[in-house]
Amino acid sequence: MPSWQDFQPFIVSGLALGGVYALSGVGMVVLYQATGVVYLAFGAVGAMGALIAWSLIQAGAPGWVGWLACVAFGGAITLAYGMVFGPALAKRDPLVKAVATLGLTLVLFGVMDLLWTTSGGESRAITLPTDNSGFMVGQVQVNWTQVIGLAVGVAITVGIGAFLRYTKLGTAMRAMANDREITATLGVPVRRVEAAAWLGCGVLAGAAGLLLADLVALDAATLTFLVISSLAATLIARLRSITLTFAAALLIGLVHDLLTPIQSLTNYRDMTPFVLAAVALLVISRRRVMTASREET
């Protein structure tokens, strides 16, 4: 068993990873609440944004142009998807909506493989200027990207929470989460609120992609399917509470990284989100009563 010393650096990296998972998870919960769509293309959008940023930076553009392009791409492609397929699938089962976003995932994944081929064995990396500077906590080196990871997670959770609670648009989104039809009858511009949710979710996807590309790896497949980990956090929160999503994301990030120094479990640490989500779902569903109402999911 490794000593406490060995675990310390992984607490930092785990919290940073958890913060970015929280960022993704909160984005997905907000979109699900407003539109009923589980956005499974979240990771693919972020990955492609990060690859675009990488290409721009390679071509000599200053770093901030690349980062901005990444976030803008996330917002644009997500908004476009939402505008085209959102209304077309609005009345369908949540499952159909989720599977449709898998279609977008496949398209983006194919495009990424086509444009940024991995066959050459060329390794890409995005380095943020915050990587190289940092400070010490006790004996642990902390870099600013890790701080940003956690801070962005906290800020987004608090910010979105306040936004949903206090602003008019946020109230409209919460109303739509309850009932889209009635909200529309009350004079809320449903389409516009949905568009705002899509755009916001896409921007978060771009930001998450950029941070994960730095913290984890800039690789299309890795980033695309990292979404499953943040999805686990949202599932633990039953796609409802953003606070719970945040807590679950931090837990997943921490457990994942804390397993790293343990020899016998280190190979299995990638199972963390899946196992936690599966257990949580099964515990939650234990006392479920079958109803035929719309709200049961």
Add this chain to the structure above:
Amino acid sequence: MLDVADRTASARQRWPPRRPDARTLARAAVITVLLLFVLLALPQLLSLYYIDAMTQVAVYSMVALGLGVLVGRVGLVSLGQVAVLAIGAWVAARLLFATSMPYPVVLLEAGLITMVAGTVIGLPALRLRGLYLALITLMLAGAITVVLATVNFPNGGHGFTGYNGSSVHIPPIRRPSIAGGDPAYFRYAVVVAALMFLLAWAHIRTRPGRAWAAIRQSEPAALAAGINTTLYKLWAFALASFITGVAGGVLAGAVHYLYSIDFPTQDSITLLAVVLMGGAYSLWGAIIAALLLQLLPALLNNWGVSADWLTILFGIGVLQVLTTAPAGLADQAPKDLARLGRLLLALARRLAPSGGTR
């Protein structure tokens, strides 16, 4: 899940079954001729490259059949079928290395063990429905992929995992003695696949199929009608896992060497995409799905086109199927062809008199 095509699927299920009429006989004749053509003529016509591809088509038609039963018949979406296939392949490979049992027995055992594994996983998951079930199967598939990457596929080593760390002297996974060569193994795979389709067909035409149809329409209504929904949902999971496990066994012999990177989680997503494109409501859809998934890449590879275009195509295909054509190609293609035929006929009629008079 995809509610529009329910009419076509349930209208075919009549009970008690009537005497076979001319239509049924004709269909049986067509299937027999097709099967004979595939078994006898196809291996003669194709090069080894395409025979291998077609063996994969046979394997994946079974996988698609399993998922088609879940999605099309019961309305349960699983995003983890490739992980189930990996379990089947692992069990079969382990048995083939450890014992000298005849191949069909190994296939049966691989199917049964996968069935038990799939059912044990499915039992708690069955409390969930719709979206949550799909997502939890995605989670479980991810978990299985991680375990497989660590445990590795058996390659003739000792112990429970049968993994031999050194990379020299790895024996290939054996094939049945009657089907050592590639054309013979292709025929073998087709026969196994045909048996699995027969098994699924028998289920769909009898009591479980009707129970599944009722559950798909409305689970509360099925429950009220006295259908043991848990039993029949579990039954569907067991059947799908069994078929997929057998497919894994066939796959093990087909490729000789198995690696965990051949079963990535994303393949489960692609599989769902092609099954939806092929048509989840028809058994033909499973064959179309397998052709899309395995023959098209082989063709494109031969033509020097990147397979990434296929991923894009599948993505667009899913979106198209979900928005406009829920019954997939198996339903849409004949209709569209008929429409095209009528259009051409009308065009020919309009052109013919004008061409004749002038």
